[in-house]
Amino acid sequence: MPVEELARDERFNQITQADRMADGRNALIGDSEKSRRSNRLTPARPDASEAARALMHGIFVGEIQALEGAGRTCWDFTTGEEAPFELKLDMARQAWDEARHVEISLKLSDWMGSEIGQYAENTVLFQAACSNDPVLRLAGVNRALEGLAIDVFTTMKEFGEIAGDPYLEFCEDWMLADEVTHVKMGSDWLRKITENDPERRKKALEFQGIVDKMFSYGGSRSDSEESSFAIARRFRELAGFTEDENDHIADLGMQALNERKAQLREKQAAAAN
Amino acid sequence: MADPTKPRASFAPWDRRELPGSFSVEETARRVGNYKWAETKLFEVLGGWIATVPELDIKLRLGTHCYKHAWHAELWHKRLPELREMNPARLTVPANDALVRFIDAMTEPEDASLTIEKLVGVYRVYIPHFISAYTYHLNNTSEITDMPTIRSLKFILQDEFEDWRDGEMLIQSLLETPEHVDRAAAHQAKLEKLMLEAGGIAGHGSIGINTQAPQGALS
Numbered sequence: 001m002p003v004e005e006l007a008r009d010e011r012f013n014q015i016t017q018a019d020r021m022a023d024g025r026n027a028l029i030g031d032s033e034k035s036r037r038s039n040r041l042t043p044a045r046p047d048a049s050e051a052a053r054a055l056m057h058g059i060f061v062g063e064i065q066a067l068e069g070a071g072r073t074c075w076d077f078t079t080g081e082e083a084p085f086e087l088k089l090d091m092a093r094q095a096w097d098e099a100r101h102v103e104i105s106l107k108l109s110d111w112m113g114s115e116i117g118q119y120a121e122n123t124v125l126f127q128a129a130c131s132n133d134p135v136l137r138l139a140g141v142n143r144a145l146e147g148l149a150i151d152v153f154t155t156m157k158e159f160g161e162i163a164g165d166p167y168l169e170f171c172e173d174w175m176l177a178d179e180v181t182h183v184k185m186g187s188d189w190l191r192k193i194t195e196n197d198p199e200r201r202k203k204a205l206e207f208q209g210i211v212d213k214m215f216s217y218g219g220s221r222s223d224s225e226e227s228s229f230a231i232a233r234r235f236r237e238l239a240g241f242t243e244d245e246n247d248h249i250a251d252l253g254m255q256a257l258n259e260r261k262a263q264l265r266e267k268q269a270a271a272a273n
Numbered sequence: 274m275a276d277p278t279k280p281r282a283s284f285a286p287w288d289r290r291e292l293p294g295s296f297s298v299e300e301t302a303r304r305v306g307n308y309k310w311a312e313t314k315l316f317e318v319l320g321g322w323i324a325t326v327p328e329l330d331i332k333l334r335l336g337t338h339c340y341k342h343a344w345h346a347e348l349w350h351k352r353l354p355e356l357r358e359m360n361p362a363r364l365t366v367p368a369n370d371a372l373v374r375f376i377d378a379m380t381e382p383e384d385a386s387l388t389i390e391k392l393v394g395v396y397r398v399y400i401p402h403f404i405s406a407y408t409y410h411l412n413n414t415s416e417i418t419d420m421p422t423i424r425s426l427k428f429i430l431q432d433e434f435e436d437w438r439d440g441e442m443l444i445q446s447l448l449e450t451p452e453h454v455d456r457a458a459a460h461q462a463k464l465e466k467l468m469l470e471a472g473g474i475a476g477h478g479s480i481g482i483n484t485q486a487p488q489g490a491l492s
Contacts, residue, residue, distance in 0.1 A: 001324055005325070005385075009328065067333075067336045068323050070336075071321060071323035071335070071336060071339060074319075074339060075317050079313060085346075085350065088313075088316075091320070095323065095336040096337050096339065099334075099337050100337075102329075116329075
């Protein structure tokens with residue numbers, strides 16, 4: 001199903017990842033190398049409220065797309081021939097979980113004072129869920145994207161904890177538990193289905209790498225304080241990621257961060273000239 | 274203190290369960306295989322439609338219901354080997370070709386403007402037929418020998434009733450003009466005719482009508 005055909009009501013404004021990266025408002029805050037300021041999403045940031053609202057809206061639309069992606073995997077593949085029956089059961093379970101996450105995000109957005117459509121909807125998540133191979137979908141969605149969700153929810157949970165918002169902290173913790181389950185589903189199925197097909201496993205892991213890099217959002221996730229989100233290593237390990245895999249994702253994030261900074265410097269130099 | 278050596282009746286006075294039932298092991302396995310096939314088709318289409326429905330509340334309900342029917346399919350999948358069917362795929366089949374035609378027609382609406390048709394197919398035709406077939410099975414199987422099926426049927430029926438009510442309320446909330454009512458009724462009639470031909474989710478005899486006594490039944 002093409003991403004353009006995702007059904008939405010008139011409140012939603014959809015954009016692509018290219019649109020998002022071209023938006024100058026998404027530049028890193030300040031010149032971190034000079035000011036040594038952290039970009040981590042914490043209540044101490046001057047734009048903390050707005051950034052948290054924008055992130056919550058991003059989580060909300062991301063959960064809708066995750067719901068749609070899991071549902072399509074139930075539908076797109078012939079049971080038994082293209083996808084095992086039990087894999088589809090897991091995807092149906094994930095659809096239910098994502099539906100609850102949308103409900104939670106809606107309630108939290110309301111709590112935080114934002115509305116549906118206040119921010120744009122980046123459709124990149126669903127694009128990663130459109131592969132013709134169910135194993136690639138599991139690698140791209142369950143391992144890469146849901147892995148990112150672990151990082152984001154951990155940050156948001158900490159944000160709630162520091163800000164003294166038990167409502168936010170409570171909800172994020174519950175969603176985090178589900179995400180660890182989803183990543184583990186992806187890890188387990190990837191291992192099981194490609195047990196005797198190393199080529200397919202290699203392809204799936206390569207696809208996961210591409211999605212991981214795409215979702216490093218120009219360096220928004222890494223071990224550096226300059227990134228908005230840290231790598232939630234402990235929860236990732238619970239979900240089946242090895243230490244090497246976590247290191248690799250952290251490296252990808254740093255690489256993306258440096259690339260983004262170089263681009264910014266180029267733009268600044270061009271503007272100065 | 275009660276005397277531990279005093280004999281008691283094997284069945285308590287309030288336990289009125291009966292041994293006879295209408296279905297043999299083979300007939301039960303056949304029905305359960307049909308149920309699994311029908312529930313699988315249902316959770317698959319509900320999952321597929323999530324992305325095609327623009328109404329946010331309905332999108333979320335479909336996600337929730339998708340899982341419930343997947344769980345029903347899983348319960349039937351696990352019941353089959355207990356009914357001596359060690360290859361569950363062998364009996365995971367549609368009751369007949371007419372039921373396949375029904376599923377094709379029910380899953381046909383894809384466009385974002387066809388939410389009424391999607392919901393009518395599932396909640397006004399398909400799910401009511403689950404409720405009737407399951408109720409017939411529940412009321413006619415042996416309350417002692419087939420207790421595992423009864424336990425699953427009771428759990429599943431509770432879901433079916435809740436989902437039917439959810440779906441019906443969603444449909445009512447979408448019917449804003451007489452034309453909408455006509456659309457819903459026309460689609461329902463079209464699908465109900467196909468289901469009539471199929472005889473129900475377990476074929477003719479799904480609710481006992483037009484069925485011969487299955488072989489091996491103890492009545």
